[in-house]
Amino acid sequence: MTKLEQSVSEERINNQEILRVENLTKHYVDSTSFFGRPKSAVKALNSVSFYLKKGETLGIVGESGCGKSTLGNVIMQLIDATEGNVFYQGKNIQNMPKAELQKIKKDIQMIFQDPFSSLNPRMKIFDIIAEPFLTHKIAKGTELKKRIYNLLELVGLNRSQADRYPHEFSGGQRQRIGIARAIALHPQLVVCDEPVSALDVSIQAQILNLLKELKKELQLTFIFIGHGIPAVKYISDRIAVMYLGEIVELARTEDLFEKTFHPYTQGLISSVPVPDPSLRNESDEVFIEKDLPDQRNIPVGCSFYGRCPIAQDICKEIKPKLQEQETNHYVACHFPLHTD
Numbered sequence: 576m577t578k579l580e581q582s583v584s585e586e587r588i589n590n591q592e593i594l595r596v597e598n599l600t601k602h603y604v605d606s607t608s609f610f611g612r613p614k615s616a617v618k619a620l621n622s623v624s625f626y627l628k629k630g631e632t633l634g635i636v637g638e639s640g641c642g643k644s645t646l647g648n649v650i651m652q653l654i655d656a657t658e659g660n661v662f663y664q665g666k667n668i669q670n671m672p673k674a675e676l677q678k679i680k681k682d683i684q685m686i687f688q689d690p691f692s693s694l695n696p697r698m699k700i701f702d703i704i705a706e707p708f709l710t711h712k713i714a715k716g717t718e719l720k721k722r723i724y725n726l727l728e729l730v731g732l733n734r735s736q737a738d739r740y741p742h743e744f745s746g747g748q749r750q751r752i753g754i755a756r757a758i759a760l761h762p763q764l765v766v767c768d769e770p771v772s773a774l775d776v777s778i779q780a781q782i783l784n785l786l787k788e789l790k791k792e793l794q795l796t797f798i799f800i801g802h803g804i805p806a807v808k809y810i811s812d813r814i815a816v817m818y819l820g821e822i823v824e825l826a827r828t829e830d831l832f833e834k835t836f837h838p839y840t841q842g843l844i845s846s847v848p849v850p851d852p853s854l855r856n857e858s859d860e861v862f863i864e865k866d867l868p869d870q871r872n873i874p875v876g877c878s879f880y881g882r883c884p885i886a887q888d889i890c891k892e893i894k895p896k897l898q899e900q901e902t903n904h905y906v907a908c909h910f911p912l913h914t915d
Contacts, residue, residue: 592665593764593796594627594650599659601645601820605871615871619645621820622659624897629763632790632797634811634828636804636843640867642820643800644688647766650798651685652676663764681711684762688769690749694741700727700752701737707759726755730785747778754785758793767799771806783810804847808832816840819870819878822897826904836900836911839863839879861912877909885910 601620619642627633635643648654650661652668660669663679671679687693694703704723708714714722724734730751741749750770757765767786771779783806790797801807807814814831816824816839824837835841842863865882874880877890889909897907900914 591629592626593629593663594798595662596626596646596650597624597660597662599623599646599649599661600657601642601649601654602657617870618873619820619870620649620656620659621873623817623820623822625815625822625825627764627796627798629796630790630794631812632799632810634807634814635798635800635817636802636807636814637817638843638867639802640870641817643802643817644768645820646817647685647768647798647800651683651766652680653685677711681707681760682763684757684760684765686750686753686757686765686767686770689773690746690753691741691773693753694749696741699738699740700744703741703752704737704756704759707756711760713760722759726759729758729789730755745778746774747781750774750782751785754782754789758789758795761793762795764796764798767797769801770799772801772803779806786810804843816843819867819873821878821907822905823879823907824905825897830901830904834901834904834913836904836906836913837879837908838883838885838912841912877907885912 599620600622602616602618604616623646625633635646637643645654649656656669660667662668663683666679668676668679701723704726705719708719708722723737727734727737732748732751732755741752744752770786771782774782786797787810789795797810799807799810808828811828813825813827815822816837818839824831824840831840832844835844838861841861845860845862861884863882868874868881874891876892876894877883877886880886880890883890887910893909895907895909897905900906900911
């Protein structure tokens with residue numbers, strides 16, 4: 576091991592790194608030639624890289640179609656990556672033998688976006704939550720009942736509700752059931768795929784507070800995927816902003832909002848309604864016009880070029896690299912905002 580490799584290894588240990596994603600790419604081929612060769616592909620992810628420390632919450636935010644959910648699904652091994660690697664506690668889980676991957680899957684769970692379609696309507700709540708225990712042969716009988724009742728109470732439900740079916744619950748209650756199922760096996764990492772986007776605003780706050788409480792009580796690590804800036808800001812320690820399958824800005828939450836560098840990030844923040852319009856700082860606002868470009872034909876240079884209000888000729892020709900603008904604040908932009 577070289578000195579550089581040893582230094583990197585020691586840094587990861589000190590940071591208690593739990594997950595590392597390196598150059599993760601996912602392309603969906605949507606048309607082929609007569610001979611079966613790819614003619615065009617939807618580029619959902621393009622060389623995404625980041626790390627996640629144990630106990631933190633990394634927010635992933637961006638418009639619909641930016642690749643957020645695809646990223647979560649690839650990390651969960653629900654879909655295969657085209658290229659790149661996913662390391663969990665130093666082990667590469669890409670192309671890992673099925674038996675070994677099955678053990679790791681106990682440590683990585685997911686909370687799905689739609690609390691209505693993610694629960695089997697033909698199963699009682701008891702059986703839905705029992706499924707992970709039975710699949711991994713962890714508990715049965717009296718011990719299984721005890722664990723399920725404890726989980727229901729932990730997420731704010733009553734044990735008497737275990738014999739009901741999903742259609743007998745509200746959207747917020749169903750999401751609580753989904754959360755109970757996700758934390759049943761005491762995972763280390765939970766991928767939250769827009770878990771509050773289908774809920775009313777008042778219920779969103781309850782679920783976000785529940786997730787924060789569970790994170791502290793169970794010492795969980797979260798990847799929180801969302802397109803609503805306020806929710807992602809409220810729960811995240813760091814935030815990665817995605818656009819067309821790429822991370823364009825990554826920073827600690829407070830740093831991202833105190834000094835936003837990428838015009839796309841500023842556009843997302845500017846789109847959030849403010850109760851008192853007089854509190855807006857119009858000089859900092861950026862309004863994004865036009866629709867997302869076709870993901871089968873992403874621009875050669877900066878992917879945000881066609882919608883950026885400050886784009887220049889170099890942006891069309893050369894793709895900016897994600898690099899450190901300030902300490903632990905990364906941005907992919909030739910002309911970052913708020914620079915001296």
